Amino acid sequence: EAGVAQSPRYKIIEKRQSVAFWCNPISGHATLYWYQQILGQGPKLLIQFQNNGVVDDSQLPKDRFSAERLKGVDSTLKIQPAKLEDSAVYLCASSSYRDAKNIQYFGAGTRLSVL
Amino acid sequence: GQQLNQSPQSMFIQEGEDVSMNCTSSSIFNTWLWYKQDPGEGPVLLIALYKAGELTSNGRLTAQFGITRKDSFLNISASIPSDVGIYFCAGEPNSGGGADGLTFGKGTHLIIQP
Numbered sequence: 682e683a684g685v686a687q688s689p690r691y692k693i694i695e696k697r698q699s700v701a702f703w704c705n706p707i708s709g710h711a712t713l714y715w716y717q718q719i720l721g722q723g724p725k726l727l728i729q730f731q732n733n734g735v736v737d738d739s740q741l742p743k744d745r746f747s748a749e750r751l752k753g754v755d756s757t758l759k760i761q762p763a764k765l766e767d768s769a770v771y772l773c774a775s776s777s778y779r780d781a782k783n784i785q786y787f788g789a790g791t792r793l794s795v796l
Numbered sequence: 797g798q799q800l801n802q803s804p805q806s807m808f809i810q811e812g813e814d815v816s817m818n819c820t821s822s823s824i825f826n827t828w829l830w831y832k833q834d835p836g837e838g839p840v841l842l843i844a845l846y847k848a849g850e851l852t853s854n855g856r857l858t859a860q861f862g863i864t865r866k867d868s869f870l871n872i873s874a875s876i877p878s879d880v881g882i883y884f885c886a887g888e889p890n891s892g893g894g895a896d897g898l899t900f901g902k903g904t905h906l907i908i909q910p
Contacts, residue, residue, distance in 0.1 A: 685838070712895045714897055714898075716897075716898075721902070721903075722799075722902055722903075723799060723800075723802075723884050723886070723900030723901050723902050723903055724839070724884075724898070724900050725799075725900070726897035726898065726899075729895075729896075729897045731894075731895070736895075737896075737897055772838050772839075774838075776895055778894060778895045781846070781890075782827075782844070782846065783827070783888065783890075783894075783895040783896070784841060784844060785841075785898060786841070787831075787838030787839050787840070788838050789836065789837050789838050790837075790838050
């Protein structure tokens, strides 16, 4: 079974530029998550989708971050404009809720450096 | 946002030693999970705990879900070099049923000296 795919693996941009990340979840997983992991920290949830609807975006900085999952499969996360403090690894995860259990599987992440 | 209190922050041990790390929270979680993250990779699930008081093993790993639902620990017995990495605890509220996002600790960096 293929895992969660993310691209690109690395991205270097200058502050105030825009950037987009792509995620393809595990086939059949209805729930998709984007996490931000700053160096030395644990991942922090940015947004959660159930199919193509947003379940939780309470920690998403909506003035500059946006995400969509139009067809309920792939998702993109965008930052516009980027700030220095956005330098982090952006992890995508997906899960399938069954029998009151929800195991999240993570992709390898996109490492963003903002200069 | 909330983060779990995970300790120790780092551990330097000899190969073959046992390892213990724990995680506490001011809030209740109905699911506790332990993940391992290697450099350049995403977190990989080690153990999932679903009931207060539950004790679960996965090979040399043992984890427990605290009775108060506000804490969990992970033990690794007879450590080997491939155990090196960062271990994260994570909690899922599951307060209303259905899937929730995870709240993570800051991680325990395990370093093993041969």
